[in-house]
Structures are given as structure tokens and as C-alpha cells.
Amino acid sequence: MTDPEGLTEETARLNIDNDVTTTVDAAQTAAQQPAPVIVGNKRLWDITRQFREASSSLPTGRLIKDQNFTLFESVGALEIMDPKMDSGFLAPGETLYDTYDVLQELLPEEVIGIMDQIMCYEMAWHQGYPLSQTLFTSHYIDRLLWPEPKSLEDAQFDRQSTSNLAGKPMLRILRAYCIGLIKCCDLVIELILRSHYFEEEDFSTHTYNRDLFRRVELDNILPTLGEASDLVDQLAANENISRQQKDLIQAISDRIFLRRTVLIAFDSILLNKRKPEWSPVSNLVSAILDSHPLGKPVSQAFSQKIQRRLTSTVPPRPVVDLEFDEAMKLMKQLSDDCTAAYDVFQCISEGPEPLRSFLFAFSARKPEPLPYARSCVSEGVLARVELHFVDLFRKDLELLVLPDSVVLDPINWTIEAPLSSTPNPRYEMAQLIDSFTSKALPDFGGYMDFWRALTSNRCRLRRQLTHVILGLDELQREAEDMDSMLETFVDDADSNMEEPLFRWAYHQKLRVMQWIVQLGFELDVYLTDELAGMYWVLVSITRLRINILRTIFSFAEARHQIMSNSNMDGSNPRLKQVQKTIDFCRAQLALCEGTEALAEALYTLYTHLHYLHLLPNVASTEPYYDPTLRYEARMKPFLTLQEGFIMEMFGKWNSVIQPFGDFDRPDEDMSAKADGLCDIVETTARVARTAFSNLKGMGPAKMGAERIEHAWLADVNGHLASTIATQLSVSYLRTAIRKRKIRDVILEIPEPGKRHHGWWILPKISIKSS
Amino acid sequence: MTPVMENIELIPPDPHTGLIYAQYEVAKEETYLDPIRAMISKDLSEPYSIYVYRYFLNQWPQLCFMALDEKPPHPIRAVIVSKLEHHRSGTYRGYIAMLATSSTHRRRGIGSHLVSLVISAMQARGADEVVLETETSNSASLKLYERLGFLRSKRLHRYYLNGSTAFRLLLYLREGAGTRILGGISLPEKVRVEKK
Structure with a gap:
């Protein structure tokens, strides 16, 4: 006003x-x-x-209370005169800021100590802590960045004194190192901001109004680091220095070289997709770990109180302390993950399955990749224009449901809209596929969201996939109408599968549902007394998937037969396309059949263990325990889907988790059933083992996993080992039952990280020796 | 001084614990707020401002309960703080914000009793569900809630300021909570079965 x-x-x-x-x-x-x-x-x-x-x-x-005063605001509110909240509160005799002489020349061992501490804060920042609690506690960094320097030359520890670093080689080296570090932070933030990430949860991009040399090009930063290297070389060239001094200089040299390597690597992924060179990092990390004890910590060079100048509204928060060993482990991990991440650029051009395999394997890496490495992957997937997704989507349709089909013939897209009223089938087909693609791609939870989800952290991945299935469910509805329209344009019915779009959407939905359930096991979301039920759900989903895959497989095989009979040889590209579908279905079927069988084995095993009272049924006697409500809560992501079996189980869930009546008062003689139940577990585990062995025999190529061969093999071996462990467990259980030693059974449920495969939670059964 | 306990049906869990349970009252803020804060902030790396406590205690005093020593002056041994609101998902959602038991009184079922009191109070007010978060490494807390029937609905990466990961725990109190957003459960019009 x-x-x-x-x-x-x-x-x-x-x-x-x-x-x-x-x-x-x-x-x-x-x-x-x-x-x-x-x-x-x-x-x-x-x-x-x-x-x-x-x-x-x-x-x-x-x-x-003001109506607009929310919980969020109350959490952000400060209490004056509370030392933990009032950023201006001073204890008697305490000063607002710590004083530290940034112009005092340092000893080489002190420079090493400061650089190593900076490295600890840098890696803590990479883990997700804010700059204010990490790197910005450094007096040196603070002085370089505030007040905002107008140029790189302006970034000095003390801008008042002119020739302030003359005759102080150690400070000049430290300044160059800090400048390199600050530019590293800038490049990291730039990439992360372009990716799919969640502020604070994944990473904190806040710079507290400090400009981290955004406008300074790498070519202007590198000479500064080069000068530092020259200084180090000069010092090393002095013949009069001791062995000990030589080691110190070498240690500083290694640290500058590491900074330079990381800086160039961070820069290259942003520019022209040049392959970042991370290979020197591994050796440097071990050398730096070795020379770390030479350094002398300078704790006064860092102060928590600098936070007071960064933000006035948030109280100073505790500085994040990371052990040096841990920091270097993270640096090594960052370099490994970023090297692996670069493969995404190849995968995206190889098609949807290679990309999917790669992204899933990358997100499953243990320890979980740092946010920056995930952003490198994100850069490969998401920084592309939408056109790539259109292409990817068509390839996805082609692989599963439309191999060598007239529907996806590129010629269709070259035909102009007919002027007469007679429709041109090819033109119409292209229109239909375009319309289906546009429905599948951009919507909330759509095809693009699926790829985006695969670049998020593992916890988010599970939750985001629950949005993706809603989009796929909607697409599945749309697909039915589109399929019937498509049918009217395709005259050669034999060479085209029935309801291709519906089948594609439905299969993709089931596949994502399967992952959601499996990630639940991996992330330890299910309680022990839910395991039987959740493996039952997994059986149900995979069974539906197997049905679709078998239909597609038979169609493709028949098609292949006809084509081969018409004298097409194996090198014919059309035949190869159909062969690719056959291969893919075969590998997926092996994986699904193994999954279905092992899930059934575990459903049976856990149910059996409940009747034997070997598993805690923690809440069943509590007043708030209600199986139907629990089922509803657990199935929440699936409740609104047009998925029959989920709804049918409402009110019948007890018959799934307690098939023979109450665990304490079964309807049948459970001792008479015991052997039979063990038989089922054994048989199904054997079926699973055969299926996973078949898959292993097929190799990674059929699934498009050649690029991640090691990860693929480890995955398949994890499945295989799980079947073997299940067989072992049930044999112990059978022995215990036969010898009437159920009371002596020791049962362990391994935590995440201690399993053969994150998706298979296997009860470890042993018998107490008497 | 014995706190007023009208309108609340209290079931003493175990006479041997020597505790009495009471609902918080805004009028007694001077007596209780400081000890409540002291007890809760003991386990926190970064403190909540008084506004956070008042946000809950003054708006939902009926959903905050204390376990007091039966001996005068009735010091607080445990406390639970919660709220009940309409959530954007469409549910009437109870949320347990804080639960703390003094270190001298743990492993006696006091926390469980407080949670039960809160759930009953929420249920009486028509709550659809109760949720809360707890650190994935806090096995005592997980056990307490899971024994009462809570499920883990989500794993939340780096949920807390100190960087630790949490589980969201969930308990449904009424049928239809999972699909409230659609106005209750409706069966799909048509269930598709893949053609053989």
C-alpha cells in the first residue's frame, strides 16, 4: 500500500x-x-x-495462537536467551566470534592437518549435512568468500593488507587448495540442482549467500592450483631439507593433486559429457591415508561461531565430525561410484532394458552411492530432452509386445494426414501410438517418473514406485480402448499380438508392484509376523506376470517359426528383433518362476514356523490388533488399483496368514501336517533353484545386463544362495520335528546387510546341542 | 497436590509401579511444562522451542498424558504428547509427537500404557489412524509400538537433522482409512484376467 x-x-x-x-x-x-x-x-x-x-x-x-502459526513454524521458532537456540546468547566472558590470525604463516604439518580436516568436512557435506555445519566452519574459507570477492584475485585471507602472503608459501598453498575446494563445491551443487533430489534429505545445496566462484571458469582456477604445485616443487628441490621435510612436502603435493583431480572430474561431467577421469583417486587416497599422521591438527582454524554470520535466524548447530578414515573411504567410494555412473550415457542409447538394469543395479550398490554420484546418473537420464523418452518408450513397446510390428514401423510417421475420408492405416497407427505415448509419458507417476524414481535414494525409490503404479493403472485402462482401435488398422493379424498396449501396461505395472514388495523386504519394512503374508503377495504378483510373459513368449515363438520357415536366416534384422523378445521373455520367465517358487517356499516355511510357535506373533493379543485393518494398511499402495486379488483378500486375509486356523488352536492336527509342509518348502525351493540356475546359464545379455555383468551375477548368485539356504533351513526343521526337539530350535532372522540377497529374508534354523 | 483426573478413565497398569496417570491441563502449565521439556529434551541433540511444546499441549491437552509418581509432590516419570487433525490424504490422523520415560523408570511398560491411553483417546474422537516416526536404530521404541499393533509404512532416508533414518509407523483404527481419499473402498468395475 x-x-x-x-x-x-x-x-x-x-x-x-x-x-x-x-x-x-x-x-x-x-x-x-x-x-x-x-x-x-x-x-x-x-x-x-x-x-x-x-x-x-x-x-x-x-x-x-495465530491461525497461520503452523507446526513447521513452531519448530523453526527460537527462544531468546536459550544457549542452544539464541544464536546471540553468550556465556559469561564468551565472545561472539572466535579470533584467529589467518595471516600467521603455518608449518607444513599444520597445512596437512588443516587440509585433512577440510576433507572430513567436505565428505560430511557430501553425505548431506549443510555447509554451515561443515566446510563453512573454516576461518580460511570464510575469509575467502566474505565479503563477496569481485574476482579470484580479490579472494584473499585478508583483503586489507596488500602483499599479505608474500614470503608465506604455506599460506599460499592453502589458499590455492581452498579455492580449488570451493570451486569443487560449486560444481557439485550445480549438478545436484539439475538432478532429481530432495533438499536436506539427499543433500543441502544452501550456500548462505556465498558465491562459490560460479562465474569463474575452471581454466582460471587450475593455474592457482598449478602455482601451488610449483611452490611445492621448489621446496622439494631444495637439497638441504631432511627426509622428514621431504615427506611433508610430498604429503602436501598429494593433497593438491587429489584436489585437482576431483575438480577436473566434477567439471568434465558438466561439460560436453566428457568422461571424468577418476582413476588417480584410488592411489592418492591410500597415499594420503598413510601421510595423515604427519599432519598436525589446528583446531583454532575452525569455529562453530562462524554460523552466526551465515544465518541470523537459525541457532548454531553442532559441527559434524567425521573421522578421517571414514572421510577417505567416502572419497574412494565417490570416485568408484562416479566411474560406474558414467556407463549410464551408454546404457541410455542401448535401450530401455540395459538402462533399467543399470539403474537398478546402481541404486542397489552398497554402501548406497552418495548424492553426487546419483546426480551423475540422473544427468545421464533426465538431462535429455523428452524426445529420448519417446524413443525409449517405443523401444520398450517393441521389445515386449510389438517386435517387428507394422505398428511401430518408422515409415508410419512419415505419412501425411490423408485428404480423403478413407483413413490411411499407417498414418492412424502412428497417431494412436503417439497418443498412447503422450498419455504414458508426462503424467504424474508416468513413464518419466519411473525413470526419475530409479535415480532417487533407495527409500524414496520404493515410495515413488507406489506413485508410478497409479499412473500405470490408469494407462492400462486407456490401453484397452486404444488396442481395439489399433486392431481395426492392422490387417495382418497373425504378425501382431492381441492387446499389445494393454499387455505392456499391465506387465509393467505388475513388475513395479513386484519391486515395491521386494524393496519392502530389503528396507526392513515388514515385521517378522508379516513375512509369510508378504511372500504370499509376492507369489500372487509374480504368478500374474508369468501368465502374461508366457502368452507373449508363445506368440513370439510362433512368429519366429513362421519367419524361419519363410527362408529368413538368423541374421535377418526382423528375425533378430523377434528373437530378442523371445530371449527377454525367457530370461524374465526364469527370474519370475524362481521368484514365485522361492516366495512360495518362504510363505509355507514362515506359516509353518508360526504354527510351531517358533516365531513371535507380537501384536496379535493387543486390543488394537486387527488383521483386516493391518491388511488395509499394508496394501495401501495397491488398494485403488484394478487388481482383483488385492481386493478379494479383504476380510479373507486371515485365511492366508492362518490357513489352518488360529496359531494356538489350529483346526487340524499340525503334527500330522508337519512333514507335508516341509515337503512343500523343499520342492518349491528346488524349483526356484533350478529356475535361477537356468537364468545364470543364460547369462546377462538376454536381460540387457551386459554392462553390469558383475552386479548381475552377484544378484543371481544371491537368489541362488537363498534357495540353498532355504533348503538347509527346512532340513534342520525336519530333523528337529522328527526328533521332537522343537523346543531346542534356535531361529534367527538376519538383518539387512547380513542376507544372501536383500529381497530374501530367510529364517536361519539350527538346533541347540544338548 | 494431586492432579485432577476427571473425564479420563484410568486403569492403573500395575500397582507396583507406584504411578498415577493424568491428562495434561493447560491451566497447570506452570507446574508441568518445564519438567516435561526437561524430560523430552534430554534425549534430543537439538532442542525444541517452547512453541513446539505449546503447539501440541495447548491445542490437544486431551491427547497428552503424564505418568506421575504417586508420592507427593508427584514428579513426572513419563509423558506422551500428540495431536489429531485432518490430513491431506483425507484421513483424520492422530500423530504421536513425543514420548519420553525417565531413565530410572524404563522397561516397566509405562510408555506402552501412555501410548494406549493416547490411542484410546484418539479412537474416542473418531481418528482413522495413528502415525509417528522413530529412528530405525531405536529398537526399544520400535518394539514398543510394534507390540501394540503398529506397522512400518515407510522408511525415511535421513529424516532427522542429525542425519539418521526413520521408520514411519502406522496403526489403522477404522476400516476405509487406506482409501479415504476416494471416499471409501470401492471395488473396481471390472477385474481383468489375462487370457490364457
């Missing part, structure tokens, strides 16, 4: 005890006031008396 006098703000001044002045927006109260005091462009009213009168009528403890 602007008034004729040019006063832009109307405020009331509240005068408490004559010395504390608070300015509050109180235009309404002010309106009743006689004459405002004019200060600058503000009109001020004194409302102290009214405030006192109003507040005196309130009893203590009566809280006046």
Missing part, C-alpha cells in the same frame, strides 16, 4: 521497558492512534499502553 506521502509501510512501535524496541505490523491498532511519529519512510505509533492493557487481562498460560 502506497500513500501520497510516499510512505510505504505502516508500523506501530512497541516500547517495552524503554530500552527494548520491537516493531510490529499493527495497522489496525494504529488506526485508532492520534498522531504517528514519522521516521524515514515509516509511520510509527506507540502501542505500548494498549499492549500492556490487553496482555494484563490474559491469565498465565493462555496462549494466543
Whole structure:
């Protein structure tokens, strides 16, 4: 609101005890006031008396809450004079800032100590902690960045003194190192901001209004680091220095070289997709770990109190301390993960399955890749224009349901809209596929969201996939109508599968549902007494998938037969396309059949263990325990899907998890059933073992996993080992039952990280030796 | 001083614990707020401001319970703080914000009893569900809630300021909570079965 006098703000001044002045927006109260005091462009009213009168009528403890004061704001609120919250609160004798002489020349061992501490903070920042609690606690970094330097030359530890670092080689080296580091942070933030990430949860990009040399090109930073290297070389060239001094200089040299390597690597992924060179990092990390004890920590060079200048509204928070060994382990991991991440650029051009295999394997890496490495992957997938997704999507359709089909013939897209009323089938097909693609791609939870989800952290991945299935469910509905339209344009029915679009969407949905359930096992989301039920759900989903895959497989095989009979040889590209579908289905079927069988084995085994009272059924006697409500809560992501078996189980869930009646009072003689149940476990585990062995025999190529061969093999071996462990467990159980030693059974459920495969939680059964 | 306990049906869990349970009252803020804060902030790396406590205690005093020593002056031994609101998912959602037991009184089922009191109070007010978060490494807390029937609905990466990961725990109190957003459960119009 602007008034004729040019006063832009109307405020009331509240005068408490004559010395504390608070300015509050109180235009309404002010309106009743006689004459405002004019200060600058503000009109001020004194409302102290009214405030006192109003507040005196309130009893203590009566809280006046503004409707807009949310929980979020209450969490962000500060309490004055509380040392943990009031950033200006000082203990008796405490100063607001720590003083530290940044121009005091350092010893080489001190420079090493400071660089190593910086490395600890840098890696803590990479883990997700804010700069304020990590790197920005350094006096040196603070001085370089504030006030904002106008140029790189302006970034000095002390801008007042002119030739401040003359004759101080150690400080000059440290300055160059810090400048390199700051540019590293800038490049990291730039890439992460372009990727699919969640602020604070994944990473903190906040720079507290500090410019991290965003406008300074790498070519201007590198010479500074080069000068530092030259200085080090000069020092090393001195023949009079001791062995010990030589080691110190070498240690500094290694640290500068590491900084330079990382800086160039961070820069190259942003520029022209040049392959980042991470290979020197591994050796440097071990050399730096070895020379770390030579350094001398300079704790005064860092201060938590710098936070006071970074932000005035948030209290100083504890500095994040990371052990040096841990920091270097993370640096090594970062370099390994970023090297692996670069393969994504190849995968995306190889097609949807190679990309899917790669992304899944990358996200499953243990320890979980750092946010920066995930952003490198994200850069490969998401920084592409939508056209690539259209292409990817068509290839996805082609592989599963439309191999060598007229529907996807590129010629269709070259045909112009017919002028006559007779439709051109090829033109119409292209229109239909375009329309289906546009429905599949951009919507919330759509095809692009699926790829985006695969670049998020593992916990998010599971949750984001629950949105993706909603989109796929919708697509599946749309697909039915589109399929019937498509059918009218395709005259050669034999060479095209029935309902291709519906089958594609339905299969993709089931596949994602399967992952959601499997990630639940991996992330330890299911309680022990839910395991049987969740393996039952997994059986149900894979069974549906197997049905679709078998239909597609038979179609493709028949098609292949006809083509081969018509004298097409194996090198014919059309035949190869159909062969690719056959191969893919065969590998997926082996994986699904193995999964279905092992899930059935575990469903049976866990159910059996419940009847033997070997598993805790923690909550069943509690007043709030209700199997139907529990089922509803667990199946929440699936409840709105057009998926028959999920809904059918409502109210019948007990018959799944307690098939022979109450665990304490079974309807049948469980001792008579024991052997039979063990038989089922054994048989199904054997079926699973055969299926996974078959898959292993096929090799990674059929699934498009050649690029991640090691990860693929480890995955398949994990499945295989799980079948063997299941067979072993059930044999122990059988022995215990036969010898009537159930009371001596020791049962362990391994935690995540201690399993053969994250998706298979196997009860480890042994018998107490008497 | 014995706290007023009207309108609350209290079931003493075990006479040997020597505790009485009471609902929080805004009028007694001067007596209780500081000890409640002290007890809860003991386990926190970064403190909550008084506004956080008042946000809950003044709006939902009926959903905050204390376990007090039966001996005068009835010091607080455990406390639970929660709220009940309509959530954007469409559910009427109870949320347990804080639960703390003094270190001298742990492993006696006091926390479980407080949670039960809160769930009953929420249920009486028509809550669809109760949720909360707890660190994945806090096995005592996980056990407490899971024994009462809570499920882990989500794993939340780096949920807390200190970087640790949490589980969201969930308990449904009424049928239809999972699909409330659609106005109750509706069967799909047509269930597709893949053609053989």
C-alpha cells in the first residue's frame, strides 16, 4: 500500500521497558492512534499502553495462537536467551566470534592437518549435512568468500593488507587448495540442482549467500592450483631439507593433486559429457591415508561461531565430525561410484532394458552411492530432452509386445494426414501410438517418473514406485480402448499380438508392484509376523506376470517359426528383433518362476514356523490388533488399483496368514501336517533353484545386463544362495520335528546387510546341542 | 497436590509401579511444562522451542498424558504428547509427537500404557489412524509400538537433522482409512484376467 506521502509501510512501535524496541505490523491498532511519529519512510505509533492493557487481562498460560502459526513454524521458532537456540546468547566472558590470525604463516604439518580436516568436512557435506555445519566452519574459507570477492584475485585471507602472503608459501598453498575446494563445491551443487533430489534429505545445496566462484571458469582456477604445485616443487628441490621435510612436502603435493583431480572430474561431467577421469583417486587416497599422521591438527582454524554470520535466524548447530578414515573411504567410494555412473550415457542409447538394469543395479550398490554420484546418473537420464523418452518408450513397446510390428514401423510417421475420408492405416497407427505415448509419458507417476524414481535414494525409490503404479493403472485402462482401435488398422493379424498396449501396461505395472514388495523386504519394512503374508503377495504378483510373459513368449515363438520357415536366416534384422523378445521373455520367465517358487517356499516355511510357535506373533493379543485393518494398511499402495486379488483378500486375509486356523488352536492336527509342509518348502525351493540356475546359464545379455555383468551375477548368485539356504533351513526343521526337539530350535532372522540377497529374508534354523 | 483426573478413565497398569496417570491441563502449565521439556529434551541433540511444546499441549491437552509418581509432590516419570487433525490424504490422523520415560523408570511398560491411553483417546474422537516416526536404530521404541499393533509404512532416508533414518509407523483404527481419499473402498468395475 502506497500513500501520497510516499510512505510505504505502516508500523506501530512497541516500547517495552524503554530500552527494548520491537516493531510490529499493527495497522489496525494504529488506526485508532492520534498522531504517528514519522521516521524515514515509516509511520510509527506507540502501542505500548494498549499492549500492556490487553496482555494484563490474559491469565498465565493462555496462549494466543495465530491461525497461520503452523507446526513447521513452531519448530523453526527460537527462544531468546536459550544457549542452544539464541544464536546471540553468550556465556559469561564468551565472545561472539572466535579470533584467529589467518595471516600467521603455518608449518607444513599444520597445512596437512588443516587440509585433512577440510576433507572430513567436505565428505560430511557430501553425505548431506549443510555447509554451515561443515566446510563453512573454516576461518580460511570464510575469509575467502566474505565479503563477496569481485574476482579470484580479490579472494584473499585478508583483503586489507596488500602483499599479505608474500614470503608465506604455506599460506599460499592453502589458499590455492581452498579455492580449488570451493570451486569443487560449486560444481557439485550445480549438478545436484539439475538432478532429481530432495533438499536436506539427499543433500543441502544452501550456500548462505556465498558465491562459490560460479562465474569463474575452471581454466582460471587450475593455474592457482598449478602455482601451488610449483611452490611445492621448489621446496622439494631444495637439497638441504631432511627426509622428514621431504615427506611433508610430498604429503602436501598429494593433497593438491587429489584436489585437482576431483575438480577436473566434477567439471568434465558438466561439460560436453566428457568422461571424468577418476582413476588417480584410488592411489592418492591410500597415499594420503598413510601421510595423515604427519599432519598436525589446528583446531583454532575452525569455529562453530562462524554460523552466526551465515544465518541470523537459525541457532548454531553442532559441527559434524567425521573421522578421517571414514572421510577417505567416502572419497574412494565417490570416485568408484562416479566411474560406474558414467556407463549410464551408454546404457541410455542401448535401450530401455540395459538402462533399467543399470539403474537398478546402481541404486542397489552398497554402501548406497552418495548424492553426487546419483546426480551423475540422473544427468545421464533426465538431462535429455523428452524426445529420448519417446524413443525409449517405443523401444520398450517393441521389445515386449510389438517386435517387428507394422505398428511401430518408422515409415508410419512419415505419412501425411490423408485428404480423403478413407483413413490411411499407417498414418492412424502412428497417431494412436503417439497418443498412447503422450498419455504414458508426462503424467504424474508416468513413464518419466519411473525413470526419475530409479535415480532417487533407495527409500524414496520404493515410495515413488507406489506413485508410478497409479499412473500405470490408469494407462492400462486407456490401453484397452486404444488396442481395439489399433486392431481395426492392422490387417495382418497373425504378425501382431492381441492387446499389445494393454499387455505392456499391465506387465509393467505388475513388475513395479513386484519391486515395491521386494524393496519392502530389503528396507526392513515388514515385521517378522508379516513375512509369510508378504511372500504370499509376492507369489500372487509374480504368478500374474508369468501368465502374461508366457502368452507373449508363445506368440513370439510362433512368429519366429513362421519367419524361419519363410527362408529368413538368423541374421535377418526382423528375425533378430523377434528373437530378442523371445530371449527377454525367457530370461524374465526364469527370474519370475524362481521368484514365485522361492516366495512360495518362504510363505509355507514362515506359516509353518508360526504354527510351531517358533516365531513371535507380537501384536496379535493387543486390543488394537486387527488383521483386516493391518491388511488395509499394508496394501495401501495397491488398494485403488484394478487388481482383483488385492481386493478379494479383504476380510479373507486371515485365511492366508492362518490357513489352518488360529496359531494356538489350529483346526487340524499340525503334527500330522508337519512333514507335508516341509515337503512343500523343499520342492518349491528346488524349483526356484533350478529356475535361477537356468537364468545364470543364460547369462546377462538376454536381460540387457551386459554392462553390469558383475552386479548381475552377484544378484543371481544371491537368489541362488537363498534357495540353498532355504533348503538347509527346512532340513534342520525336519530333523528337529522328527526328533521332537522343537523346543531346542534356535531361529534367527538376519538383518539387512547380513542376507544372501536383500529381497530374501530367510529364517536361519539350527538346533541347540544338548 | 494431586492432579485432577476427571473425564479420563484410568486403569492403573500395575500397582507396583507406584504411578498415577493424568491428562495434561493447560491451566497447570506452570507446574508441568518445564519438567516435561526437561524430560523430552534430554534425549534430543537439538532442542525444541517452547512453541513446539505449546503447539501440541495447548491445542490437544486431551491427547497428552503424564505418568506421575504417586508420592507427593508427584514428579513426572513419563509423558506422551500428540495431536489429531485432518490430513491431506483425507484421513483424520492422530500423530504421536513425543514420548519420553525417565531413565530410572524404563522397561516397566509405562510408555506402552501412555501410548494406549493416547490411542484410546484418539479412537474416542473418531481418528482413522495413528502415525509417528522413530529412528530405525531405536529398537526399544520400535518394539514398543510394534507390540501394540503398529506397522512400518515407510522408511525415511535421513529424516532427522542429525542425519539418521526413520521408520514411519502406522496403526489403522477404522476400516476405509487406506482409501479415504476416494471416499471409501470401492471395488473396481471390472477385474481383468489375462487370457490364457
